[in-house]
Amino acid sequence: MKIFLFHLSSTKIVTGLLFCILIGVGFNLALSKPVWNDEIYTQIASVEQHSYRQMFVGQIAEGNNSPLFYSLQKIICRLFQYQFPLDHNPGVLEDGKSQIILRLGPNVFMSLAICLIFYYFSRYYSYWVGIYGLAFALSSLMVWMYWVEARPYGLWFLLTTVQAVLFLHLTTTNNLSETSETVEQNPESRNKTLGWLIGTHFLLSFTSIFSVAQVVIVALLLRFRDLKRNLFLALGPVCIALFYYARAPKYQFHFTKTFVQLITECVPQDQILMFLLYAALGMGVVFQQRILRQKMLFDRSLREGRHFMLYLFLMFMAALAVLVLFKLGEAHDQKGFGITHRYFIFLTPVSLVATTVFSVHFIRAFKAWPWLRINIVMGLSVWMIINFLRNGMWFLWMMY
């Protein structure tokens, strides 16, 4: 018990330190790039020109209605008595104070999201898995690009990370630490987790219309039979998100990139390949068990990820559905806004959590073959390093 408490507190301390470091990294990053056109527009048109009431009744000129984010930005500006300077060049603002204050919220959100990944995997798996998850998060181009963007993406990223982690926790019946004993989740703990998830869904509904798909997918996968739970988990948040969507102005869009490009900018091809491999192996296990009625070749951990795999798959399908909807309503003659990868940023945290979980499952699946396991660990580590070199290295230079 004592050891457990020590472990718990040390994880929290390390996570706290990590949060401080990440906040520092975020500030450096914020100072290294000027505030750009869209951030300026959000600040002027959606934050400064509107009261809290106007924000929450959806009287916003932006296509994506995120009252939660706008109100948080307004609170931060009030706290620091900040007003956007009007004497700036069109489309860009190089001002240290603005760069820090406007991006304070997104910096905190993104840092929290990364810390959550580290904390969850350190707490329920091992420090090594936590570090692995952290390294993958810091290898994601989307994380670096939207870490300090003074728009709702950081908040959306955080809430999706929370949703993914809570979903993983709810669908994982066992304590996953390889060395610890298997403990069934008690109903009280499960209800508590569910409560957090409901809260997250409500916050998501105040953040993005795309959250409708996220909320519905989780509700469908958790398959609660009673109406009350579904009402809070899905129906309520969906209604709120749809209300804000109905209130938001509708703009025209056009495609500048292909579907594949838009998706792979959020989830790199190598990660998708890993998911496919994991799915194929998982299906192999099921085939062996159910059809061939043979003893399992792999460890059952490959089956443990099936819920999350389904969640991931449906998230991709939701992104695809959104793309199809965009395509159907695409403006002719390149009118309107270009569709960018950031509309699908919710795929990034989901795939980061999936990559970490599936990697652990891969290693465990080959428990009986130590030699193979060593090679897999080596392969995954190299994959992580390569990803960081490709996507994270240049952002570190940005901060010097």
Next chain:
Amino acid sequence: MKNKIEIFKLIGKWGITASFFIYCLVIIIHVYEQAKIKTLNHIMPVSFNHLLEIGQSVNKISSGSADKKDEKVHFRLKEYERYYRAVTHYMPQYGEAHGMYGFCAYYLGKERSAIASYKRAIALTPDFFYFNSNLGIIYFQKGDYERAVEMFKKAIRTSPEKTLKTVLASKIYRQIMVGNPHLIQRMAANWIANRQETYQMLILSLYQLHDFSEMFLRAQEAIQSGGQRNGFFYYYAGLAAYELKDYPKAAAFLAGCLKREYEHPDTLHYLGLSLKNLGQEDMADNFFKRAAELRASKNALLSEEIRAAVKLF
């Protein structure tokens, strides 16, 4: 026999792992090399035009500066500094990158980094006029005249051909030339003027060191090399001659200085002193009077005026 097969199996297995490990290392190195280029491409400033403007218009930025204009310049300089630091980190063989980093670091107030970078740049491209001269300027501004003299002498010894060839062959300068196609022509056109400025600072440094004989020689050398700033060199040749007590030469050079419309209270004053030492007291008094009149409107010492105008190339 069975044992042997087991051993072979084991060797085979670990052989595969070792090969995989080596393959992984090779891949990491390859990706790292690619990542270096990617990093440089990402942090490369959109335009290098401001870099040229900075040298012309900005004084060294103090760290506590709150001026709005300074903040913008500071922002741009930081961008260039970051880029050149990355280049020097990943491609330390590029002397010009060290030089450019030194330039940015100097204007950002990081004097020690600037000196270290210019030293590295000179070690890699010793025959490049501008790095020698710029390092000399930094020493000069610091008041380290001995080192400044050393660097200015080295700068003067460099040939224009070698300097321009270095610029043409440099990837770093080529990036700057994308937005400034006439940079090389401008450099060639300014060559004499830049050399003259270097002579000026060399002479001022020698003056501070009281090395008047060397100062006299260098001033004469500068006069012979031509250019539009001969008045200055006539003045310092005259001043050196005066300090060496060679009054006829001093009077001749100082008078030559006045002919070249280089009328400054200091010139008139020293011409007066030289004439006084030559026994021409009446004429000397006239010059003293003119010097006093002029000093009322132009108070700064000549050397201070030059020092204030000094910029890195």
